Amino acid sequence: MSGLPKVAIFKFASCSGCQLEFLNLEPVLLDLLGMVDIAHFVMARSAVSPGPYDIGFVEGSIVNAEDVGRLKEARAESKLLVAIGACATHGGLQAISNWLPMREVENSVYPNPVQTHPLKSFPVSEYVKVDAALSGCPINKYELVEFIKSALLGVTPRIRPHSVCVECKLAENVCLLVSEGKPCLGPVIRAGCSALCPSRATPCTGCHGPSSDCNVESLRNTFVGLGLHQSDITRHFRKYAALDAEFQKGGRT
Amino acid sequence: MLQEDHPLVKSAGAVSLPAAELNEFVAALMQKYPVVAPIPKGREYVFAQLEDAAQLAKDYQPTILPAKKVLQQPLETIFSFVRQEAFAEDGKCTSLGEEKICFVDNGAAVQKRILFGVRPCDVNSFNVLDEVFCKDLPDPFYCRSRHETLIVAQNCVKPCRSGFCYYQQTGPGLQRGYDLLLTELNDVYLLEVGSEAGRELLALHPFGAASSEMSLAKDELLAAASRRLPKHILTRNLAELLEENVDHPVWDDLQRRCLGCGTCTMVCPTCFCYNVYDKLDLGLESGVRQREWDSCKLMEFSQVALGHNFRKGRQARAQWRIYHKLLYQQRQFGKTGCVGCGRCIYSCMVDIDLTDVAGTLGGE
Numbered sequence: 001m002s003g004l005p006k007v008a009i010f011k012f013a014s015c016s017g018c019q020l021e022f023l024n025l026e027p028v029l030l031d032l033l034g035m036v037d038i039a040h041f042v043m044a045r046s047a048v049s050p051g052p053y054d055i056g057f058v059e060g061s062i063v064n065a066e067d068v069g070r071l072k073e074a075r076a077e078s079k080l081l082v083a084i085g086a087c088a089t090h091g092g093l094q095a096i097s098n099w100l101p102m103r104e105v106e107n108s109v110y111p112n113p114v115q116t117h118p119l120k121s122f123p124v125s126e127y128v129k130v131d132a133a134l135s136g137c138p139i140n141k142y143e144l145v146e147f148i149k150s151a152l153l154g155v156t157p158r159i160r161p162h163s164v165c166v167e168c169k170l171a172e173n174v175c176l177l178v179s180e181g182k183p184c185l186g187p188v189i190r191a192g193c194s195a196l197c198p199s200r201a202t203p204c205t206g207c208h209g210p211s212s213d214c215n216v217e218s219l220r221n222t223f224v225g226l227g228l229h230q231s232d233i234t235r236h237f238r239k240y241a242a243l244d245a246e247f248q249k250g251g252r253t
Numbered sequence: 254m255l256q257e258d259h260p261l262v263k264s265a266g267a268v269s270l271p272a273a274e275l276n277e278f279v280a281a282l283m284q285k286y287p288v289v290a291p292i293p294k295g296r297e298y299v300f301a302q303l304e305d306a307a308q309l310a311k312d313y314q315p316t317i318l319p320a321k322k323v324l325q326q327p328l329e330t331i332f333s334f335v336r337q338e339a340f341a342e343d344g345k346c347t348s349l350g351e352e353k354i355c356f357v358d359n360g361a362a363v364q365k366r367i368l369f370g371v372r373p374c375d376v377n378s379f380n381v382l383d384e385v386f387c388k389d390l391p392d393p394f395y396c397r398s399r400h401e402t403l404i405v406a407q408n409c410v411k412p413c414r415s416g417f418c419y420y421q422q423t424g425p426g427l428q429r430g431y432d433l434l435l436t437e438l439n440d441v442y443l444l445e446v447g448s449e450a451g452r453e454l455l456a457l458h459p460f461g462a463a464s465s466e467m468s469l470a471k472d473e474l475l476a477a478a479s480r481r482l483p484k485h486i487l488t489r490n491l492a493e494l495l496e497e498n499v500d501h502p503v504w505d506d507l508q509r510r511c512l513g514c515g516t517c518t519m520v521c522p523t524c525f526c527y528n529v530y531d532k533l534d535l536g537l538e539s540g541v542r543q544r545e546w547d548s549c550k551l552m553e554f555s556q557v558a559l560g561h562n563f564r565k566g567r568q569a570r571a572q573w574r575i576y577h578k579l580l581y582q583q584r585q586f587g588k589t590g591c592v593g594c595g596r597c598i599y600s601c602m603v604d605i606d607l608t609d610v611a612g613t614l615g616g617e
Binding site: 028035145158161166169170178179186187188211212214218221 | 322536537565567600
């Protein structure tokens with residue numbers, strides 16, 4: 001094959017929406033293919049070239065022993081291992097099962113639970129060293145491109161660590177929390193989405209996971225002030241990043 | 254832009270305009286220049302270029318972002334660059350060692366425009382920003398915008414929802430810094446002239462004469478508005494109180510509540526910090542250098558190479574903002590860094606209020 005840096009995309013427990021964002025790069029996809037060799041991308045091409053890979057993107061959370069084995073192989077084959085999407089970075093939506101009896105979860109999801117052996121849902125970083133993380137449900141494709149460019153240049157990518165509020169204010173949106181009294185998670189959620197939901201008058205539900213040094217306890221008190229029930233508040237904070245240490249303060253019962 | 258000592262800064266004549274004719278006057282201004290004015294957005298207001306004079310919000314609460322955004326845009330491209338094999342070294346294109354890089358300045362001529370209906374607090378914020386951007390090391394982007402922007406200000410005869418301008422001497426009546434100044438008196442506007450450029454705007458529409466009664470009515474309305482402001486800030490000995498109370502429990506309370514989200518600085522009319530970064534095209538051969546508003550409330554703001562962070566704790570950052578607004582800027586520029594618009598108070602999701610902080614320090 002070519003001498004271009006080799007990229008692999010590995011899938012674990014996920015909806016494949018983050019992989020799809022690679023294909024949603026359509027306007028620049030050909031340019032991207034001029035810069036890297038996408039060597040392992042089962043969703044898009046049947047031919048898979050073997051590792052080692054320069055960048056391994058990991059989508060999905062780790063939910064069983066087989067996953068752990070495959071993940072360790074992916075780690076061994078990838079110079080840079082990048083967790084992409086809320087499942088890989090924080091355990092994802094399916095991590096709500098971590099607070100339910102596993103038997104109940106199995107029976108509600110699978111027709112024949114005997115064939116499954118799920119464990120709790122954990123982020124990739126629980127099992128292997130992760131070099132970079134692009135959070136989001138799905139990931140933001142512009143952040144993905146920014147990451148690939150930076151990796152090719154060998155510089156730190158400009159991945160926004162701060163709150164959604166910053167991008168929301170830059171877009172001069174009406175604040176849903178202050179002006180409309182809606183429970184928006186923006187103040188504690190990492191930006192990088194250009195405040196996608198608040199820009200469409202929908203409160204942030206937190207798919208990008210925690211922002212740096214966020215104060216979940218304080219936002220929880222604000223939600224109490226808005227009149228939310230304790231159990232609703234817990235669900236808000238458990239939706240995407242329940243396992244995060246700071247978010248556990250918001251997601252306590 | 255007017256210097257404070259400009260002979261025309263003080264009103265040199267005034268005219269009147271029936272309230273019903275304001276839109277006609279605005280339409281006449283729009284014929285001559287682009288007009289940026291407050292318009293409604295959902296339950297709030299924003300400054301935007303008018304497409305129709307009827308869009309103008311005549312009676313408005315402070316806009317989400319301050320009028321500053323017209324002069325220092327939230328996001329702007331400084332220059333673009335491209336790597337080229339062959340080019341003429343004509344000042345735009347430069348060789349950097351082996352590399353040949355062509356820079357294209359984005360500083361295109363700014364079109365003259367009118368900032369209409371801007372309130373005294375925002376006009377006063379420009380005086381603070383001028384100190385930062387147009388003195389020792391002039392910022393060409395800001396200064397150019399500032400120079401090409403005519404200011405038609407509007408006094409606040411009704412107090413806004415969280416302002417305390419009177420105590421910062423930045424409102425509700427404007428003293429200087431305008432080309433034209435409107436004051437709404439029941440069904441008529443009093444227009445005062447602040448500059449020759451402002452006087453020229455008066456030629457665009459027929460006006461009536463202003464009477465001395467109007468001038469009196471203006472003073473009375475503004476005096477009444479200043480007494481009805483929803484907030485007040487303790488100013489006596491505030492500098493000393495801040496200096497002596499670096500460890501006051503009020504800061505612990507701030508640390509507990511502050512979300513560190515950066516909103517208060519994003520909506521502040523006197524915050525001027527920005528971040529600069531390069532954005533490369535996918536081929537890695539060309540790109541743009543951009544700058545974007547930044548905030549001292551964000552953890553990474555004070556982080557330097559090798560990872561040290563001078564204000565890692567949320568408390569240090571929450572405290573810094575208030576010290577910078579109420580103490581350090583006063584020291585540095587001889588004028589307050591807070592113009593009392595109240596945007597940070599209204600926008601804060603956890604009700605952090607710097608007038609409360611000042612009051613607590615003063616034992617109120």
